[in-house]
Amino acid sequence: GAVVSQHPSWVICKSGTSVKIECRSLDFQATTMFWYRQFPKQSLMLMATSNEGSKATYEQGVEKDKFLINHASLTLSTLTVTSAHPEDSSFYICSARDPIPRWDNQETQYFGPGTRLLVL
Amino acid sequence: KQEVTQIPAALSVPEGENLVLNCSFTDSAIYNLQWFRQDPGKGLTSLLLIQSSQREQTSGRLNASLDKSSGRSTLYIAASQPGDSATYLCAVSIKTSGSRLTFGEGTQLTVNP
Numbered sequence: 001g002a003v004v005s006q007h008p009s010w011v012i013c014k015s016g017t018s019v020k021i022e023c024r025s026l027d028f029q030a031t032t033m034f035w036y037r038q039f040p041k042q043s044l045m046l047m048a049t050s051n052e053g054s055k056a057t058y059e060q061g062v063e064k065d066k067f068l069i070n071h072a073s074l075t076l077s078t079l080t081v082t083s084a085h086p087e088d089s090s091f092y093i094c095s096a097r098d099p100i101p102r103w104d105n106q107e108t109q110y111f112g113p114g115t116r117l118l119v120l
Numbered sequence: 121k122q123e124v125t126q127i128p129a130a131l132s133v134p135e136g137e138n139l140v141l142n143c144s145f146t147d148s149a150i151y152n153l154q155w156f157r158q159d160p161g162k163g164l165t166s167l168l169l170i171q172s173s174q175r176e177q178t179s180g181r182l183n184a185s186l187d188k189s190s191g192r193s194t195l196y197i198a199a200s201q202p203g204d205s206a207t208y209l210c211a212v213s214i215k216t217s218g219s220r221l222t223f224g225e226g227t228q229l230t231v232n233p
Contacts (some may be wrong), residue, residue: 043225113163
């Protein structure tokens with residue numbers, strides 16, 4: 001099946017620094033990728049929708065200047081947490097939409113393994 | 121705004137028991153509903169996807185049903201095993217949102233040997 005990778009899987013940084021997380025679709029071209037955040041024992045909350053070649057669409061309450069999203073190619077989207085603070089510590093998961101129906105004639109989303117961010 | 125609720129939040133059962141996880145959603149105009157499994161500290165594994173026109177899907181010991189009109193879905197796990205221990209998430213996408221998924225808060229399942 002289709003695979004989505006994330007890098008890094010784990011990152012620890014000091015408060016005030018910026019952290020970049022990569023999301024790659026390995027065997028399909030993803031025109032749309034999604035970024036989710038998950039706090040401990042909570043569900044996934046959609047942060048933004050990343051469209052290749054255009055600006056990301058952010059969900060209400062998500063600061064676009066703090067969470068910079070770049071989708072420069074059909075296989076790569078990056079999320080940069082700028083000036084990270086301890087409250088940004090979370091599990092960040094991306095997903096990529098495969099526009100070619102593979103399962104029951106429906107588009108499928110594939111999820112990455114997640115990136116755990118700890119800001120000290 | 122679509123809201124997804126899962127009950128119970130946590131469930132602990134002895135090995136071999138059959139069990140049912142529940143998911144409800146407020147907007148019945150869904151495109152599809154998916155059930156995922158998440159192991160601690162890991163990403164998501166898709167288990168079953170039910171199209172809006174379908175009523176159920178089966179994969180091995182798993183069976184998911186969908187009643188769109190009442191806004192409910194259930195995930196039935198037969199003959200549970202300790203390896204089934206994980207958090208189970210349901211998620212829906214609605215027609216006007218493309219593939220954006222709205223997730224429930226999950227049911228944390230523990231199957232005791």
